Amino acid sequence: MTTEPPSPGISISKTAEPSTLDVSVGPQHPGSGHCRILIRVDGDYIVSADPDIGYVHRGCEKIAEYRNYVSNIPHLERPNIADAIHLNWGYVLPIEELQGVVVPPRGKYISTIAAEMNRIMSHLYGLAIMQGVFSGHTTIFMWAFGDRDLFIELAEMLTGARLTYSFLVPGGPRRDLPFGFEDRLSRLLDYFEKRLVEYDRIFFSNPSVIARAKGIGVLKREDAKKLGVVGPVLRASGVKYDVRKVEPYGAYADLEFDIPTFEEGDSYSRYLIRFEEMKQSVRIIRQALEKIPKGPIARKAPLVAPEGEATGRVESSRGEITYLVMGDNSDKPSRVKIMNGSFRNLIALPFLVRNVHVADMPIIYGSLDYWPVEADR
Amino acid sequence: MSQDTLQDFAGVWIGKMSELVQTIIGSGPIKYIVNWSRMYALWPVHITTACCSAEFGAMMGPRLDPERFGMQAVAGGLRQCDLLIVEGTVTKKMAKRLKIVYEQMPKPRYVIAMGDCACSGGLFHDSYSIVNDVHKLFPIDVYVPGCPPRPEALLSAIVKLREKIRRQEVFA
């Protein structure tokens, strides 16, 4: 304890109890990746945790002031490439509001299909790495990643890229549904629904998973409201809040879907809620493929936005993303602010890992589905 | 004969012997055997510097299965690893840690710069918190462009790296 910290930044506070020990988890870590959590342990119990983020802070908001509205799209979706469409959409919505551009209905439906596919992919990623690998379940990693690749194949067909689509520009999506896309997607959804049953048997009903995750890291409803967490973490604590219902964007107003909620608020219900959301996403895509109207997909939007500010929000797979875009009659925004799910859920991590075993920390961390790059921007 | 000259005498002989051993191992069929074993034991460090790790995960997944090339699943210990894949943006905060990780790896060690950000700074090249020139931190063997590169592109870089290892000298 008396030795100098090996690298700058590891600040060990002087007022620690003699029986405690400070442990630095990350940033080189087989699971957590590019985030460091400084935990203080007493025996096997965590006394307190201090997340030290910013290892991937790239200054997106600053860079956005230097590029024009279209050129901003690629780097503003990089913060979460598992969920690129939502970050892209949240940025495009306020610009469309400023410019007064209305996307045609077909464009809205295409965006909705792409977004829901992206939600499935993102939840599969979370299921594979955040929940599967962190609870020591390698089979679900292989299965979920394999099925995610099948969805990526279709996303590639629609947008032309695997993860970073840059698909939505002000005015609407860049491409129409390609030939044969609907058939392949509905066939994949049939396959995927059968796989979900298998996921349930091997992972969610698996007693070894339940034993590790059930009752761990309980976030009560009042705490969830007070801490302002969003997305699946909030809904697992029993608060029914989803931007798709609260402030419908895209084609969500025309589509029927439920918002699954759980009352327990523990890690296992946070695992399950993503599983239920994938089922709802399948339902949404099915309806959208059926109802999709004919017509133009996009309107031409100007490259300049008028003076003013607009706030737009979407429900990404990690929670609500709110974008503030300020325009000043030029082709560059004067300020872009991103308020995303990971950064808002970060506050739950030091709250939840108090008085738990060290071995439970990866489970709680994984159940939050925290994406460090998104939080750091 | 003093102590020093004796030691010098012995030192010369030991040096000559080790040179002999190096020439024997470093030439002929033994060289190929050594390089072949290195080719099939590329264990990657998993330090996720940024978002390219999603595609690194996809490469480690079932579709491409790099264990066919002897790349074992991600190992936590640095002392067993030979391959450092710089997965994306290196911020100034991460660069120090990345350097420490590189220095802890045993020789011979190889580095792949994955993604535009690791190659040149990429989309964020003019940001205040980015290291644009990762090659100034440590030598890089293969550059893979792409933002992020397809998993196949990363695997093709590993194939290229194996080609480089196959041709290299044992004692570089």
Place this chain on the structure above:
Amino acid sequence: MSTAVLGAMYEGIKHIFKHTFTMKYPYQKVLLPKGFRGRHLLYMDKCTGCGICAWICPERCISMVPVTDNKEYPQNPEKRFPQYWYARCCFCHFCTEYCPTGALDYTPDYELAEYDRELLLWSPERLSRPPTNIGEYQSVFHGKDGNQGVTFEPVIKQKSK
């Protein structure tokens, strides 16, 4: 409890008898859809050297350079063509979309790895080479709704079935 354990084990064991998902990459390559955003293809007889691609590029990886070859380009008398630095290009292909003459196109080339960073600088001549990486494998569901697993099969074989 014990039935759930057995169910999970059964689910895992069942997959031993299914098809393997793995695609043997360097020998089998996936058939990429039309419009996949790989490296760019430059039609030098269409490019007018206007520089809109360099303006829209989010990371300014495109520079307009003069070309010194013997050919004549009537639409481009100054012989200025885009040059890409692929160490920086993010493959968003806004350049392709904003090109007023359609001189840029998509290719399925993605294997751009090089030993040296300077080799990632693609001159206009290099950009105008036709794509080389043509895959032919595609995912196929076996059984009803993919009961029997997913494999990657050549597209030609699928059609003959």
Place this chain on the structure above:
Amino acid sequence: MSQVSLSREEAIIGQLKARFPEAIEETKIDRARRVTIHFEKDHVQEIAMFMRDELGFDHVKGVAGVDLPTQKKIEVLYFAGSYSNAEVQDFIVILKAKLPRDNPIIASVVSVWESAHFHERETFEMFGVKFEGHPDLRKLLTLDNWEGPPPMLKDIKFPEMGQR
């Protein structure tokens, strides 16, 4: 529909104006479900308390700073939202306070809205706004020993783009 929803926005503004007649400087309804309120910076905690207890805005979605070098001001924006009050669940109320650019100090709202903890730390780091009463006001994202001015200020210019 829009008539009904706009009256809800006016109701919120009316309640705030009735309670704080001197602190509210300017109000604006951007569109349905968006309300912007400019207020005097000394009253931030009272307004936050009123918003939380009386109106049901129990969390903030974010705290943002905006640098206005021409006016020599830094604007702090609080994006307040609600989970518990079903009537205003779809609202975002943007509270704005202007601080002097050379010495930006405002009282922290962490004691009212705990969710502002990391957001205020980030605004402190990016704009140099000091939140008085914040329990743990440290730098969050940049380098541990980041020297120099806060990076999001408009004075900080990047080198010219387009250079390799």
